[in-house]
Amino acid sequence: AQSVTQPDIHITVSEGASLELRCNYSYGATPYLFWYVQSPGQGLQLLLKYFSGDTLVQGIKGFEAEFKRSQSSFNLRKPSVHWSDAAEYFCAVGVSGNTGKLIFGQGTTLQVKP
Amino acid sequence: DVKVTQSSRYLVKRTGEKVFLECVQDMDHENMFWYRQDPGLGLRLIYFSYDVKMKEKGDIPEGYSVSREKKERFSLILESASTNQTSMYLCASRPGSWAQHFGDGTRLSIL
Numbered sequence: 190a191q192s193v194t195q196p197d198i199h200i201t202v203s204e205g206a207s208l209e210l211r212c213n214y215s216y217g218a219t220p221y222l223f224w225y226v227q228s229p230g231q232g233l234q235l236l237l238k239y240f241s242g243d244t245l246v247q248g249i250k251g252f253e254a255e256f257k258r259s260q261s262s263f264n265l266r267k268p269s270v271h272w273s274d275a276a277e278y279f280c281a282v283g284v285s286g287n288t289g290k291l292i293f294g295q296g297t298t299l300q301v302k303p
Numbered sequence: 304d305v306k307v308t309q310s311s312r313y314l315v316k317r318t319g320e321k322v323f324l325e326c327v328q329d330m331d332h333e334n335m336f337w338y339r340q341d342p343g344l345g346l347r348l349i350y351f352s353y354d355v356k357m358k359e360k361g362d363i364p365e366g367y368s369v370s371r372e373k374k375e376r377f378s379l380i381l382e383s384a385s386t387n388q389t390s391m392y393l394c395a396s397r398p399g400s401w402a403q404h405f406g407d408g409t410r411l412s413i414l
Binding site: 193198221223225230231232233234235238240279283289290291293294295296 | 307312334336338343344345346347348351361393395397401402403404405406407408
């Protein structure tokens with residue numbers, strides 16, 4: 190069965206430091222992978238997605254993610270974190286077929302220290 | 304920009320009530336989804352719809368039903384609300400591509 194694991198429930202980084210949020214998936218075929226961000230009291234906003242091709246994908250707000258098939262991972266990175274990046278981050282994998290169903294990880298809460 | 308609108312940001316209801324959560328999208332999307340979000344569990348799919356009057360159960364459909372009479376509107380119904388249905392409910396819609404667009408959520412409390 191397909192699944193997504195975000196090993197870190199909570200991460201704290203200092204403003205200006207680099208960030209990496211981990212995501213591991215379990216899926217038989219080539220996955221469609223997504224990262225979403227949720228600010229407090231808001232819905233989810235798409236940061237970036239991977240469908241095929243270049244394994245390093247660029248997203249909004251200066252985020253990038255790298256697909257590594259051998260490690261079944263799709264980690265999210267940002268070189269320099271801003272206080273406004275404090276939020277909850279969700280990794281998701283698309284289930285095959287035409288339904289567009291997504292399976293989400295448990296989420297990682299990012300806290301940014303001044 | 305795609306807009307997915309959920310009718311209420313906060314809702315308080317009583318045990319046993321029939322509760323309706325409404326979601327409207329303005330982009331003629333075929334697919335619409337209802338999730339519930341609980342701390343430590345991420346988002347779990349309740350129901351989705353791939354066309355008017357068409358629906359499929361997600362991973363946790365028990366205690367819920369849905370209605371899609373018009374393409375732009377997808378309603379989630381709690382037939383007889385219970386306290387374990389207190390949660391954040393998120394609606395999403397999807398165009399032909401894979402990425403889903405989310406509303407701001409409804410925080411529902413069942414007393």
